[in-house]
Amino acid sequence: MLTTDAVLTVLRPVQDPELQKSLVELNMIRDVAIAGGTVSFTLVLTTPACPLREFIVEDCEKAVKTLPGVEKVEVTVTAETPQQKSLPDRQSVGQVKNIIAISSGKGGVGKSTVAVNVAVALAQTGATVGLLDADIYGPNAPTMLGLSGAAVQVQNSPQGEVLEPVFNHGIKMVSMGFLIDPDQPVIWRGPMLNGIIRQFLYQVNWGALDYLIVDMPPGTGDAQLTLTQSVPMAGAVIVTTPQTVSLLDARRGLKMFQQMGVNVLGIVENMSYFIPPDLPDHQYDLFGSGGGEKASKELNVPLLGCVPLEISLREGGDKGIPIVVSQPESASAKALTAIAKQIAGKVSMAALV
Numbered sequence: 001m002l003t004t005d006a007v008l009t010v011l012r013p014v015q016d017p018e019l020q021k022s023l024v025e026l027n028m029i030r031d032v033a034i035a036g037g038t039v040s041f042t043l044v045l046t047t048p049a050c051p052l053r054e055f056i057v058e059d060c061e062k063a064v065k066t067l068p069g070v071e072k073v074e075v076t077v078t079a080e081t082p083q084q085k086s087l088p089d090r091q092s093v094g095q096v097k098n099i100i101a102i103s104s105g106k107g108g109v110g111k112s113t114v115a116v117n118v119a120v121a122l123a124q125t126g127a128t129v130g131l132l133d134a135d136i137y138g139p140n141a142p143t144m145l146g147l148s149g150a151a152v153q154v155q156n157s158p159q160g161e162v163l164e165p166v167f168n169h170g171i172k173m174v175s176m177g178f179l180i181d182p183d184q185p186v187i188w189r190g191p192m193l194n195g196i197i198r199q200f201l202y203q204v205n206w207g208a209l210d211y212l213i214v215d216m217p218p219g220t221g222d223a224q225l226t227l228t229q230s231v232p233m234a235g236a237v238i239v240t241t242p243q244t245v246s247l248l249d250a251r252r253g254l255k256m257f258q259q260m261g262v263n264v265l266g267i268v269e270n271m272s273y274f275i276p277p278d279l280p281d282h283q284y285d286l287f288g289s290g291g292g293e294k295a296s297k298e299l300n301v302p303l304l305g306c307v308p309l310e311i312s313l314r315e316g317g318d319k320g321i322p323i324v325v326s327q328p329e330s331a332s333a334k335a336l337t338a339i340a341k342q343i344a345g346k347v348s349m350a351a352l353v
């Protein structure tokens with residue numbers, strides 16, 4: 001006789017490949033039901049952006065089909081993103097579950113491009129996502145999201161002023177660009193950072209978020225230290241390019257995060273190789289190949305992925321339509337979506353292990 005217990009027994013040895021624990025023990029299998037030869041259940045993943053979703057579903061189906069009498073297996077996939085571990089001396093942010101810093105050792109390596117596309121790619125999987133653009137030197141996330149003329153609305157509440165984030169391409173966003181005068185010298189903007197960061201974290205109506213992506217200012221100066229000290233982070237991602245100088249900077253960034261006790265999730269190598277628009281099947285290693293892999297080995301952090309240099313990626317940024325929306329089949333969009341999933345997987349793992 002086909003029973004719920006029999007289904008759970010055959011599913012018990014199936015493991016979450018990353019957590020290496022039984023799906024049944026992790027309470028990821030729920031609502032098992034049997035109707036004739038059809039077995040249905042809900043698989044609750046630890047992130048809607050689970051990079052191994054298909055493999056896990058396949059493993060479950062295979063296991064259940066070993067039971068005599070099973071004709072059909074129906075798996076409904078949902079997700080419950082776990083909350084990052086709380087950090088001593090850091091105040092968590094409302095209903096925001098995981099804060100992820102996207103950083104770079106120096107400017108112009110594509111940090112904002114990665115931050116914006118990772119945020120939108122996570123939202124495309126069904127996650128609730130916010131983007132905090134903390135880059136005082138070049139707050140260009142609004143342009144990349146088609147929100148350059150936007151302004152945050154300020155509401156008065158009993159708790160004081162609350163900022164209403166702007167919304168586009170499925171994500172909520174606030175930006176330094178909305179509050180600071182672009183003509184004001186950076187030297188004046190720096191000291192304002194502390195106050196604005198706190199306001200952007202604790203006085204924004206973020207609502208419930210699975211992920212808040214922070215586009216960090218480049219480098220490892222005071223602004224970055226302030227941020228890593230005040231923000232409770234689930235992890236940090238370092239964006240670099242294959243050139244030696246930016247790898248040196250990446251190493252500096254890595255040290256800073258490690259000293260501040262922030263988990264470095266991995267590095268992203270941007271502008272890894274060039275894909276000419278008229279020859280989409282060709283790739284040219286302008287800066288030499290294997291740099292990202294070498295850096296990941298040297299720095300002892302995972303390589304989350306390599307993003308090619310593609311003209312359409314820059315055009316998407318200029319037009320305010322991220323490439324993961326405008327051309328999801330392009331090589332750079334695929335790489336950025338895979339990177340977003342890697343990040344989500346690692347964040348869930350860090351929260352649960």
Ligand SMILES: Nc1ncnc2c1ncn2[C@@H]1O[C@H](COP(=O)(O)OP(=O)(O)OP(=O)(O)O)[C@@H](O)[C@H]1O
Binds near residue numbers: 104108111307317332
């Ligand atoms: N892989 C890529 N292919 C083509 N263009 C890219 C790529 N990555 C980034 N760019 C372009 O390079 C420029 C700089 O990128 P971006 O603003 O993301 O860098 P950044 O590191 O955030 O810079 P800053 O420190 O000034 O904020 C942008 O015009 C962007 O569209």
